[in-house]
Amino acid sequence: MNKEQLIALGLTEEQVNKVIEGYGTTIPKSRFDEVNNTKNQLETDLASRDKQLEELKKVDAAGLQTKITELQQENADAKTKYESDLKEAQLSSAIKLALVGKVHDADIATTLLDKALIELDTEGKVTKGLDEQLKTLQESKPFLFVPEKKEQTFKGWVPNESTSDKDNPLDIGSNFAKEANSKGSPAEKALNPWG
Template sequence: MKKDEFVKLGLDEETAQKCADASAEELKGFIPKSRFDEVNTEKQRLETTLKERDTQLEILKSSNDDVAALKQQIETLQQENRLKEQEHAKEIRQMQRVEVDNELLSAAKAKNKKALSGLLDEIDDAVELEEYRKQRQQQIDALKKSEETNFLFQEENKKISLKGASLGESGVDPTGQPVDVSKMTYDQLCEYYSQQ
């Protein structure tokens, strides 16, 4: 957590800074879940690809066909492998985009991420991740400002200040005499409490 988050929880500035430093120190050895998922998916894909290529080589070894047929079979296998690579790159790109969406919606304090993600426009697949992040942030900001969708975001915590008598204090008028609020009219009570 960051310092301002600790302050929002009610800690003083010094304690909040110490907690933020301790939190940052604790998280130094960790990697984000999105990066873990990306690497794990890549590892599984590579293992599957290796098994497929071994199988393909065994088929080619056992083949007693002529050279032209073998060349054709190799070209077909290479084309299939290229298509699989493209599909895998698309999966990774989609995982990264979903993670960006979740991160931006969390930062915008979305009440319901699924509902909001349905309102977001599609962004071209050719767009790089940083540009995607910028475009998505613009869309989220527009939804946050719109009167039709701003209720889907949590409002910032605003401190409410109330004027009037404080709990535990006795009612005393400016002259030092006790005040009997039971004999006051509503307008007099409002005036009395607004001056406190």
């Protein structure tokens, strides 16, 4: 309220001046609300912290440390298993690639090999241990392996070259066709076997 409004309410000039002087020492409503809300929020936060502290008092620190140790061990075991599985998959793939074209079924042959004796290089190719095992396996179970292809040789009679026509490089078939053409075309009846 201002000075005129206070005078309109029936206060004297002296009373209005005292009210205005006192008004300067009062806190505005917006500032009061701000401070009041902050106080209420702090009280709520304090109650929440007290509740969390009570919950933490109930927790067993030794039990937590044991649980953390168990989880660390499980993570280490999972990592070791992953690395082992990855190495196994790389080894199996390398063996199967090396067996392509040599065996009928690479899966069966792979199960019969001792993978611990087989070594891979950095590129994932088999370096040693496979050839020796394959030789032994081929002797004991030859049915697993694809037979090696040998060059085929044809056996039989080789026709002699014609001695009568040395200047003519044509073969017997060409000579026969030439002879048939030189006699002329056969009669119509000769072409028809029925009649």
